[in-house]
Amino acid sequence: MNIGGQITVRDTEESSVFVKGPKEPVRKADAEHDITIQILQTTSNHPILVAKAIFRNWTGISLETLSLDCIANPYGPLHAAMITKNASWMNQFVAVQEGPTWTLATTGDAQDTNKEFVCAFQGIICNVDLPPFTEKIGASSVHVRHLRQSVSLTGFNTSTFETVCENIAAIHDFFASFIGKDSLQELTSIGRFEDHRCIDTSNRYFTSRRQGTSGPKEIPLKPDVDPHGYLMAAAGTALYHSEENEVYYYERVVKDDGDDYRFIPTKPITFRQGDIVEVQVTFALLPLRDNKYKLSLILRSVSLLEAKYSQRAIMKHILQASAPKKVITLKRKVGYTDEEIGTTRARLARMEVTDREEAEVSSQAIGMTKIAKHLIVEHSMFDATALNPVRELLTAANFSPLILGQRDAPVPPPNVQKLNSSLGGDTEEQSTPEAIDKQVEANAEQAAKDWLEFTPRYRIPGVKLTELRKRGKNLKDDIDLADATIALMKDWPVDACSARLVDDESEETLVCVFSYRMPAENAVQCSEENEDEDSNSKNKHPCPNYPGSHGRTLRDVKTAPKCHWDGIPTDMLQRYHEITQELHSLMPPHVNKRDIRHPSETVMTYTHQALQEGPEYVRDGVGEQAHKNHRMTPSKDMIEKGSCGSAVEVKRYFIATRPVALHLSKCFEVAFPQYYIQYKAGFKAGVWMTEDPGPWLGRAIVWKLQVKTHMDGLDDGPTAIFNMGDYTGGELYLPDLKVKLEYKPGSLIIFLSGQLYHCVGEWKPAKQVKTAPVTTGRVGNVFFFPRESLEKLTGKNEGWNVNTLSGKGLDVGKN
Incomplete structure (x- = not known):
């Protein structure tokens, strides 16, 4: 193992x-x-x-022992690891169509009909989204029908769990023989938790009434599931809770003699990450768009087998110097009904723990x-x-x-004696912070003007910003569609060059890319001066359609006679990387568990709260945030556990990263000039960390995490993103535009992240070199301005946020 x-x-x-x-x-x-x-x-x-x-x-070890004991039990449900044991296993099953759904069933005989196939397997909970449901949700929300209770299990690469994964893949292929391989989506029920495979199981809360009287029987939601009636209120008249949606929850209870046990009903709130459980599931193909189907493991029951190894119990053992407590060793007979009492057939040898x-x-x-x-x-x-x-x-x-x-390991400090920098001049006067700011701004301003003058502007056919703005934020169907588009783009060559991408309706800017710029592109322009000549100027000097990566790949860049670099200067980027690693060595990064932007092995994915509220800020970020109906205060990540030391560390971080922030500001000014004016005024009114030059009010650091498909739920205007590190992969996908960008370290993308879905392709860290100044891997950086903050700060005077406590105190800025 x-x-x-x-x-x-x-x-x-x-x-x-x-x-x-x-x-x-x-x-x-x-x-x-x-x-x-x-x-x-x-x-x-x-x-x-x-x-x-x-x-x-x-x-x-405990999981493997429990799994083997279950397999040996002749009375319980068939273990998922045993499905393909016989060479003729396919003859025992059949796919039965019920309405739009296909279900795996066992073949019947002359006296019997086909029966829905139910199997069991054990695992360790790594992600869980179970009742009670305590969030209000409107009946008109499109999310209601997608709400579900779910459990994801991992086996830490144990043998039996790996066999279960292989058998699920075999069932996936078995279904393909009924509906055709082209109609079946790739297997998504098996994912990753850290470096191990995990299996996702779920069951929706509701069934659609469109099935009429042929649908399953309606049953009430239990108080443990919907204590406040929010689910029933949201169901309206179009949905109902049926027998097919019911999930049963059990807990194994041991008798005093330690040899007998029984399974009794328990509350779903009992289960948490780290518990060893047994799930019973059925296999079904659920319909998607374009006559496609996906295999889902429908959750039927969850039974708690062992909670001793859950995270809270682990930390109790490690961190508390308490007296030894007696632990009752449990045995099991798999196969149970409500309140059934069982006697074990064999001791769990390696599970047994005596008092000594x-x-x-x-x-x-x-x-x-x-x-x-x-x-x-x-x-x-x-x-x-x-x-x-x-x-x-x-x-x-x-x-x-x-x-x-x-x-x-915890984040180590950078392996440097001083920060990388060639900023400033040879004299002391030229190396003052003011002189460095002046030098950086002058260089950035000239670079931005060159980018604006010589970078091509392309139209994205069929894309209208007005239509994009009408969409909801991070809807599951939209994300599924975006992911499907990204899957088609996986093998596309990558665009490595600078560009301005505009919509097809009013030529509003959507994306600005600061990367490699080749001289051959200089002539392909649609300049603002030409557009302003007369009302027909756009016809005289039309923006060409986006050519994709044709003539713009990294190979084209390397073979070009001369290229310009429009991205962040290398020395400034290295300095940014070093100070960011130092910050995280002092203030360990962490992530909000409800953030939907990163994979399930990192954070909790689509819980019903996330579906309702959208993603929150990336909490490992350091930045300023506004909170609705409250004073606009700094992110709690900027002052860790009330530590004055951490506030000083963040202040140092803003000072050291000021050159890059100034560079980004000049790029933003030419890329989105109207937004820049608005952001700059809002920043002056809301800023409290004066070492930050703005104009974005918030920053986020995505410290070595994969990035899933999403749009930024709290932002409407332009966001700036760039990354640094030593890794392979990590391309940027913009599925709405069908654009795939190289997005190498230092490439700067300023785009409407609150209107466009985006995803970073899977990346892998390079091999660590002992003498390297920083550790390998990819570190993403996001500069943003929350919509609610901007609305609240619009029209306010400089320093308003601090001087008036966000309008809730006396104005100390006035005499």
Whole structure:
């Protein structure tokens, strides 16, 4: 088994959740927590990380043991790992069409009809979106019919779970023999959680009444599912909750003798990330557009098998020096009904934990914490000698800790003595901040003017900004359509050159690309002077249609006699990268779990809250934000846990990144001049961190995360994005425009991110070189201005936000 890596714990009101990517344990402010934080900032090989890796191994071992026990049970439902065991397995199944849906069924005989096939498998919850439903949603919302309860399971590469994944893929191919391969979408039920496969299961809350009397029987929603009646109110007359939408929830309870157990109904709120569960599912093909179908695993029941290894329990073992507690070892017989009592047939050998063993485990955790305290007091960082006591504890427990990779470690400081910079002159007077600002602005202004004069402007046929603005934000159907378009664009060559892309109706600017510019493009222009000659000027000097990547690929750039670089200057970009890594080494990055912009292994994806409210800001960003009906205050990420030190670190970050911000400002001024005037005035009224030159009020740092298809839900005007790092892949897709951009480090894109769907292609970090100044991987940067903030600041005087507490206090700016 390969069960490695780090699990980070984040407490929410109801549960702890897995988060992949940036690492920061969020715990109550006690002594143990403070020690853990300090250790995380010094090394990746400290006792806490090793202990968490061990507990993770235990989880995988327990899962495999439970799975094998289920497979051996002749009375329970068929295990998904056993579906294709017989060579003639296809003869046992048939695809049955019921209305627009195809369902997998077992073949009947002369005395029996086909039966819907139900199978079971076990896994560890890595993503969960289960009732109770506590968010209001309008009946007119198009999202209501898509609302669902879902569970995603991973197996940490355990053997049985991997076999289940292979069998699901076989069922996918089996369906293709009924409807045709071309009619079946690629398998999407199997995804990724960190470096491991995961399986997505779900069931909608509602069925459409369009089926009439032939539809399934209507049943009421249970109070545990819809305690406030919000779901029923949103269903209206077009939808209803049926037997097909019902998901049953169970928990395994053990009798005092430890040999008997039973499954009893439980509340869906019981389940959280890290729990080992068993799910029962059916297989169905659901219709899509263009006569396409997708395979879905319809969730029928979820049963809690083991919660001991959930994240909250792990941290309790590691961080609390509590007395050993007795743990009851459970056995199981798979196959159960409500309140059914079962007797196990065999002991779970490796799951069994006696009182003595549990005492050793607790002592080990307590010992690790004591060692951590000693190391914090006696050592500034870990060394081999300091780790020896930990290794002795682990050896005594017969466990081999996994070696954690560089990407699982806390962010290290940059490997430099001073920031990279060739800014300023040779004299002290030329190297002052004021002189550097003046030099950067002069260079950026000239570069921006050259871009404006010589960069081609292209029309995107059939795209009208007025129509794009009518769309909702991040609707599932729109995202599915965008993803389908991106799939078609995967093999397209990439456009590596500067451009201005405009719509087909009024030639309004949609996207401005600052990248490579070849001299041959200079003649392909549609300048503003020509457009203003008379009312027919657009016919005399029309913008050509966008040629795609023809003549604009990276190969074309490399073979051109001379190229200009319109992107961010290399030395300024390197400086930006170094100070950003230093910032995150001091303030570990983290991500909002409801953000829909990053994959499920990183954050929670489409919960019903996200569908209703849209994405929030990327909380690892440092920037200023407005909050509706509240004072406009800085992002809480700028002042971590009320720390004055972190406020100073952010201030340093703005000072060090000021040259790039000034460069972006000049590019923005020529790319979207009207928006620039509006943003600049709003920024002057709302800014509180004066080291930031603006004109964008917010910044976000996407620290080494993949980026899914989305549009920016809180923005309407132009957003600037660029990235830095050492990686492969990472192309920028704009599916609405059918444009695929190279988007290399330093390329600057200023575009209407709140109107255009966009996605960054999968990227992979380059090999780390020990002497490199920064770690490998891709770091994205976003400069934005929230719509509500801009509306609130429009027409306000400079300094209004600070001087008046967003209009809620006395104006201290007036005498």
